[in-house]
Amino acid sequence: MIRVLARLGCQAVCVSALLLGAPKVEAANLSGAYLAATQADMRDDYAQAADYYVQALMLDPDNLELIQSAVVMEVAKGDVEAASALAAKLEEAMPDNQIAVLVLIADALALEDFEEASELLENRSGEVNPLLLGLARGWIAVGQQDFAVARERFDEMGGNNALGAYGQYHKALALAFAGDFSSAETIMAGGSNGPLHVDRSALAAHAQILAQIGRENEAIALLDDVLSAGFPDAALTTLRDRLAAGEEVAFTEVRSAREGAAQAFQTLANALASSESERLALIHSRLAAHISPSLVEADLLTADILEAEGQYELAEQALDQIPAESAWYVSAQIRRANVVRLAGDADGGIEILAQLTQSHPDNVETHSSLGDALRNADRFEEAAGAYSDALALIDAPQPPHWVLFYSRGISNERAGDWEAAEADFLAALRLEPDQPLVLNYLGYSMVEKKENLDEALAMIEKAVEARPDDGYITDSLGWVLYRLGRVEEAVPHMLRAVELTPDDPVINDHLGDVLWLVGREREAEFQWRRALSFGPAPDLDMERIRRKLDIGLDRVLAEEEDAQQDG
Template sequence: MRQSLGRLLRGACLGFLVLAAAPGARATSLSGAYLAAMQADFRNDYVASAEYLDRALAIDPQNVGLMQNSIVAHVAAGDVAGATGIADRLAEAMPGNQIAVVVQVSDAIAKEDFAVARDLLDEAGPSVTPLLAGLLSGWVEVGMGDFSAAQERFDLLKGNAALEAYGQYHKALALALAGDFLSAATILANGEDGPLHVNLGALVAHAQVLVQIDRDGEALEILDEALAGGIPNAVLLDLRDRIAAGENVAFTRVTNARSGAAEALLTLADALSSSESERIGLMHAQLAAYVDPGAVEARLLAADILEREEQFDLASQALAGVPPESPWYMTAEIRRASTQSAAGDTEGGIATLTDLAAAYPEQIEVQSALGDALRVAERYGEAAEAYDAAIALVPDPQPVHWVLYYTRGISNERAGNWPAAEADFREALVLSPDQPMVLNYLGYSLVEQGRDLDEALDMIERAVAGQPDDGYITDSLGWVLYRMGRYEEAVPHMLRAVELTPDDPIINDHLGDVLWKVGRIREAEFQWRRALSFGPAPDLDMDRVRRKLEVGLDQVISEAGPGTDG
């Protein structure tokens, strides 16, 4: 049901669009500010776009296109307060403008001016998306203290499956907020296609409602089914553990009219966060976080979209607002560290994870994330120590833990401790015998050391069978055959590797060596030149490649001495 509702929602909500102002040529400064804003907008640099649009508006304050674009930029950047004044001006110039109304209503709800919000929605009429208008109208009535009127508003949402399902979901939330948990449970359990689990929040709400009426067992069944279905969600896990432990779990999915309105905005944000409409989804997520600063899922969704748009600083800001008491806190901090690193602040990301690991030393995912960050920063010895801490927290390793041994193995190998690395790789294969990445890494390492080539060949053949379209693994297969002197057999695999990963210098260098050995001299030289054009690479000796072009592979091998045929 979730997927079909999402499609319906996207079809119903794409009216929330951005108009472009015509640049004109009335003043060089106006044109310059506008063009700079459009360039920033093209890069999804919302902060810069908002700044330049505000400059343009200072020159042409009645330009409705500039106003609309400025509101979008401010809201997308998380500066809803900066958009409200512009929204007021746009509403005067273009009554019923959807962007202006939604920002004005969100601002009024955030300030708990529910009477103002109701008037704005009533005056806007059909200019606002029916689903959002209906949901916000219901929560405004809750804010006014009229739960009966709120139910009527939610019941008016009809016409298609999405409108009715989300209307009834929010009606259940309002009933639960009012203390009528039995009615809320009935609505959540009796959706047309089963329980009314329109999104993750509905799962949480349903479980919390059931606990209030002493139906803990049913709540656990709902959560266990979701977790077994592949939703390893921090909130669900935390809620399930607390219910199972017999804690007094309260209904907290919505705590007041503001959080209900934020849930409504999040409903739209989630449905509109796909690539074709993600800016609209981002705006709704930022508005939800503005209406209710405690709406953690809105912050996470905003951060997710901003990360995809490579706005890492803004994503970090969104994640920094997640409070430590939230079940999402560790996930948010791990993601924040990732965005810091992606933004170029590698040490800042490591510092964030180091602090998190000190605060939560018993959390495997935190220690593992720290190990990953240190490994990417090429601080391999420290990375191995972080993985040591993570593995120490696993008394009985399961197949899912193979990755801990694999990543520690990489760190040990890179730190120069091969015996420890080999032990880790082999333990990873005990846990997950057919894992292609482990088979390839261990097999290739054995080939490079010139030992156990038959075992290495078997490992790499299994890795290729598992991931036949991976150029690096296919390269390993060709390379082990080369090292075994089976040159003709190596050729098709090396050609396939270059086809799969055409711009990797090492793979091109390997293909050159293989082609040389089967007498295809001109082709070999072409591949070595390609390797030089794609280099340098950390594990490729560029001078050696140049020497092969000068005197040929056989002479280079002879100069290097016995045992150096690669």
């Protein structure tokens, strides 16, 4: 399956053409629909591609290549029901077609028709990935109430360490589902090889299993260890907090054989997503969600892939599937707002976050995310207010909260309140001393205001030492040297900044100024023209650059000095 589907993942249409020959172009409108479909396919525009393939099939309904491509696109866009009808026709004509078999197996599992799923799987085992084959066979046996056979099938997955580990993990899930938590924990503990934590879901499953046998403290310790390492996970955090509060925690990772089978598809989706087979991963995560619509991890992975491919509308739809009662709801809505912003609707993203702060007023992340969105939209005064709302919820700020003070400081500085901004930057440094981003922003701001230049230089030098490959920080170092009149020293730093960040208009403009003052006037003009070609930008005065190109930096500086004296 992986071999053919991988090629489908690159170009479903091109692969089909190789397998079946080019489609029959019998009419201009068929040709147009086919060409439009292939173009949409290459852009990963699954919804449009599916529509055009369906149009082509209306004109050429028996074209197997078109059917196969339509199946892939329908699954990718999330309409597995439409894909199933096409897959049935495709499988009838091509019994060994991998994508058709995969969709039909998933559809049977979604209906809990384990007999049909078993028949398809056993008759087409050569068309199914070995990992999915073993896991699905085990869960089908669970669905058929034959736990002894299910154990055997999971145990048979010992062809290599990876297969064996996943097989044993799913065996533990099946045992826990059956109520044998002690045996499940023995497997999850992993013996001399360590815990069987094959993915983040395994961590949640292990903690829930420990809670069922009265070992809640061990479950809390397990989750604390993971979370303290900086592993961000809303569901694990919620689970940990519930255990610490003494709440009764049930085993919910798998509540039916159907959910177990969905986990099997999701396991393969996760593996494929980390191996640069995004379209394959998308197909499997879509099928996992079809089998078990409550599998939030499937929707999250689907959204990840679609967002990376620029399919923002479909990504938003996937995130919108996550219910309000889910531990993932807040983070999913924050991501949804960002996807809406990326799609070009900044106000729409802000509105989603504003509503989220109303429905979850005690959540720091909702207010800070609203602040980020407002700051990105240049609504700096409102952004500072949102960050203040977030900080008001924190009794005793801890080192990780430096970013809130830093973000509010940027907003206050951009809103024109330097006194408040400086206080925020200093507060951030008290929480996280020598933080390079804070040192750079504070130092650069001092440079622009022509205040405390020696102190600003020391700050920026420390920031560069911490992040020598950051073009913006390196630019700040060159710029403060320029402001101090040490222009010759500024040149190598400005050249390095442009090398690190060649397309930034402000950095190119700064390099032009420095080059002009050391007598490299032709190079300076070249950099100013580059800056204009990359602009506009918030901190770029394009009219000033044009003026420098007209009369030179010397005269521009003289004019500015005269204007300042007159003012």
